[in-house]
Each structure stands twice: as structure tokens, then as C-alpha cells.
Amino acid sequence: MKNNALTTLLMASSILGTAGLAVAQDKTITIESWRNDDLAIWQEKLIPAFEAKNPGIKVVFAPSAPTEYNAALNAKLDAGSAGDLITCRPFDASLELYNKGHLANLADLPGMENFSDVAKSAWTTDDGSADFCVPMASVIHGFIYNADAFEQLGIAVPATEEEFFAALEKIKADGTFIPMAMGTKDLWEAATMGYQNIGPNYWKGEEGRLALIKGEQKLTDPQWVEPFAALAKWKDYLGDGFEAQSYPDSQNLFTLGRAAIYPAGSWEISVFNTQADFKMGAFPPPVKNAGDECYISDHNDIAIGLNPKSPNADAAKAFLSWVASPEFATIYANALPGFFSLSSTPVKMEDPLAQEFVSWRDKCKSTIRSTYQILSRGTPNLENETWVKSANVINGTETPEAAAKALQDGLDSWYKPAK
Incomplete structure (x- = not known):
């Protein structure tokens, strides 16, 4: 009887230990954003595409109302409760976050080589030494x-x-x-x-x-x-x-x-x-x-950066590298026609009007x-x-x-x- 009880205890311990190991391997990363109008696109298209290739990482898209985003994000950052990934507005608002230590330098992130200096200009320090968000789209x-x-x-x-x-x-x-x-x-x-x-x-x-x-x-x-x-x-x-x-x-x-x-x-x-x-x-x-x-x-419109205090930085960086990929660019730009990928890799648009706009990049210089x-x-x-x-x-x-x-x-x- 004692032996049976001991065996059961050991088996339970072993199962719990294995479950604990599985939990430790799974990472959940959260995205802060002001774009609550594209929640369905993230939940139905973007996140499933990433998770299919990264089975150990779960992604939660948690937007705020656009008018509340800046204040809500700053409060969370100051309190240490902000998500792992920060959706970046263009230019000074995000530069201020970087200068306060709320965004990490991503200049060496795999995938950043896919963007031109003009594409990165809204999320680059004045001296060009740091890039603090991965460009997502322009108008x-x-x-x-x-x-x-x-x-x-x-x-x-x-x-x-x-x-x-x-x-x-x-x-x-x-x-x-x-x-x-x-x-x-x-x-x-x-x-x-x-x-x-x-x-x-x-x-x-x-x-x-x-x-x-x-x-x-x-x-x-x-x-x-x-x-x-x-x-x-x-x-x-x-x-x-x-x-x-x-x-x-x-x-x-x-x-x-x-x-x-x-x-x-x-x-x-x-x-x-x-x-x-x-x-x-x-x-x-x-x-x-x-x-x-x-x-x-x-014009650069939206990007995404890393919260330096993220406890899941490796998983978050894996996601950011995916955002820098042609796969993300193609899904995002076609799901939101009129918001164009900033990647140097051309994206074929399914919407004819959107394709007309983006075709001008081939014959005109962007600013x-x-x-x-x-x-x-x-x-x-x-x-x-x-x-x-x-x-x-x-x-x-x-x-x-x-x-x-x-x-x-x-x-x-x-x-x-x-x-």
C-alpha cells in the first residue's frame, strides 16, 4: 500500500514537473496599440500567421481608444505594467518614449535591413545612431x-x-x-x-x-x-x-x-x-x-517597438523580426488597403486603387x-x-x-x- 502511494506521488510529481516545464517554455507577449479599429485583422490574420511559425509564443493584441492611448501608455510605462510591445506613433511622441528609456534600440534587430533610411526616419534619433521601432506602414x-x-x-x-x-x-x-x-x-x-x-x-x-x-x-x-x-x-x-x-x-x-x-x-x-x-x-x-x-x-504612420522592461524580450524580438518580414508586409498592407508597407521588398496589392498609389514609388522619389x-x-x-x-x-x-x-x-x- 505504501509502495502504491509512493508510486502515485512520484507520478503526480513527474506530471506536474512536466507541465511546469511546458508552461515555462510558453511565452505570452502583449501588444499596446491605439489602433482599435483593426483588432479583427490582428486576431484573425496577423497573430495566427505568426503563432503558426512560432508555436511557443502566444500574442495578445490589447488596444486602447486612440484618444486615450498616449496617457494610458505613459501611465503603464511609469508603473511598469505596460505590454511587451509598444505601437509607435511617428516622430516626436515615440522619440520622447525612447529618450525616457521606454523603447529599446532595435538598430541590430534582424530584419531592420529591410527598411530604407526614409522608411525608418520617423523612429530614428536625430543623430541617426538608434532605431527604436520597426516600421509597419505609411500613407x-x-x-x-x-x-x-x-x-x-x-x-x-x-x-x-x-x-x-x-x-x-x-x-x-x-x-x-x-x-x-x-x-x-x-x-x-x-x-x-x-x-x-x-x-x-x-x-x-x-x-x-x-x-x-x-x-x-x-x-x-x-x-x-x-x-x-x-x-x-x-x-x-x-x-x-x-x-x-x-x-x-x-x-x-x-x-x-x-x-x-x-x-x-x-x-x-x-x-x-x-x-x-x-x-x-x-x-x-x-x-x-x-x-x-x-x-x-x-508619410510614415505606424511602427512597433520593444518595451526594454519586457520579461519576454526574446519572444518579443522574434515577433518584431517577423513584423519586419515580407510575410507581415503582405498580410498587413492587403488587410488595410491604403496603409502601405515600408519594407524595401515590394508588396503586390490586391486592391486596384491601393496598387495605383503604391506603384508611384517605382517612378517617383518618396519623402x-x-x-x-x-x-x-x-x-x-x-x-x-x-x-x-x-x-x-x-x-x-x-x-x-x-x-x-x-x-x-x-x-x-x-x-x-x-x-
Whole structure:
């Protein structure tokens, strides 16, 4: 009897020991994010694909509401209760987390070699010595158009600025459609879908943006004033009352078929696909003259980094290396058309409108919005001031030259380029 009891005890101990070993080998990693709208994509597509190849690692996607994310994340980080992986906003918000020791340096992570310097620029220290998040996606700017309207009016897709304004003039003369759907009430569209959309063709993308940061160019130089001059001409084509038109108003005007062209960010694609009942196309910002090199705003939007205090750092790094892989890029970019992989490996898009946007990378040079890196850390904030000035120029209440001078004066009041 004693022997039987001893045998049972030993067997139980052995089973428990084996179970304990299995538990020790299994790791669960948690992702903090503000993107609660793509929870299903993580749960149904991304996480199963990773776990299938990494059976010892479980992944939990635990988003917060977008407006609460920054505060909630900072509180968790300060308390030591944040998840293993941190979804990174672009530029200064994430740089601040890195400087506080809340994000690890991932410069040596396997897979980071898959991204260009421009792709990593939103999550790189000013001196370029550290990369603290793995780039996930960018958004691209251009123009979405009603292809049925273009066909009806016999309009070819414009490639140059002259052709662009000729198309707008033809649409206006016909009177069936508002030539272009954009308002200035909310300010930010005037800069984001206006100035930052067409501007890179004037200031030559990264060349001009980096020269501005170095103090080698000023916002009063011709290449920075000319986009404002082009925007001033938009006023005649935005329809009656555009000054009081909100962002949702503009979206509705286009998807209801009342406007022919929409100055866009690629994030509109999935929304427009569900709302518009006409065929859509897209074209990149027209160049000044035929044969000019073209540039697109291919703006870094989202990335993911490592909490240095993660108790599961090895498992988390395995996940981050997978995020840097072509497999992740293909799943993510096709699940969220309009949010494009930043990987150097091209991703074939299933959505034709998304594929049109991303194809511009093959013929144009990519840049990011000129105000986002370094130049909007002071007061007045260059990004927010560019919203106001872009709207003023379109409204006709301020000249391009005056707007540019005010922006440069504001920048000069606090920003001194590093020598």
C-alpha cells in the first residue's frame, strides 16, 4: 500500500514537473496599440500567421481608444505594467518614449535591413545612431478621381500642373461636377492634402526637407513659396462655400458623385470603396513641367517597438523580426488597403486603387511631410501654423509670400539649426 502511494506521488510529481516545464517554455507577449479599429485583422490574420511559425509564443493584441492611448501608455510605462510591445506613433511622441528609456534600440534587430533610411526616419534619433521601432506602414498622398466623370467629360489624367488646371477648368465649365472636393474649415486638409501633397515636387522631396532642417533653405525661398501660389489657384475650383466645408463634407461630396477630384491621403481608399458607386482612379501630384522628376509624400504612420522592461524580450524580438518580414508586409498592407508597407521588398496589392498609389514609388522619389521631423518641436508649432497659412492662402486672405514669411519668422523665433 505504501509502495502504491509512493508510486502515485512520484507520478503526480513527474506530471506536474512536466507541465511546469511546458508552461515555462510558453511565452505570452502583449501588444499596446491605439489602433482599435483593426483588432479583427490582428486576431484573425496577423497573430495566427505568426503563432503558426512560432508555436511557443502566444500574442495578445490589447488596444486602447486612440484618444486615450498616449496617457494610458505613459501611465503603464511609469508603473511598469505596460505590454511587451509598444505601437509607435511617428516622430516626436515615440522619440520622447525612447529618450525616457521606454523603447529599446532595435538598430541590430534582424530584419531592420529591410527598411530604407526614409522608411525608418520617423523612429530614428536625430543623430541617426538608434532605431527604436520597426516600421509597419505609411500613407501616400495624391488625388483620387471619379473615372466615370473623367470619361464623360473626355478628360485625360493630368501629369503636369498645366494639364491639372486645364482639367479643373474643363470640369468647371461643364458644370455637372464640382471640380475638386476640399474645404478649409478644419484647416488641416489645406496643409496635409494641399501643401504637403503638391509641395515635394517643388522642394525636391528629401533634398529640400533636409536642407530646411539644416538651415540651408528657408520657407521664403521660391521652391517653398511656389506650392502656396499653386494652392491659391485652387480657390476657383472648390465649389461654393468651401470655406465652411468640413472634412466629412468633402468626403461626402466626392463619394456621392458630386465632385470629380478629391485631394487625398491613401487612408481614404477603404472608406471610399464602400461608399462610392462609381469607378475611381488616382494620380500622383502633377509635376511642374513635362519630364520633371516626380516626388510623393509617402508619410510614415505606424511602427512597433520593444518595451526594454519586457520579461519576454526574446519572444518579443522574434515577433518584431517577423513584423519586419515580407510575410507581415503582405498580410498587413492587403488587410488595410491604403496603409502601405515600408519594407524595401515590394508588396503586390490586391486592391486596384491601393496598387495605383503604391506603384508611384517605382517612378517617383518618396519623402515625408516637411514639418514633422524636428521642425515642430517649438512654439509656434510649424505643423499647426502651416495648417492655418495653407487655409488662408486658399481662402485668398493671405498671399503666398506673406504666408511663407510668417512661417519662417515663427520658425526663426525658436529654431536654430545644428551646426
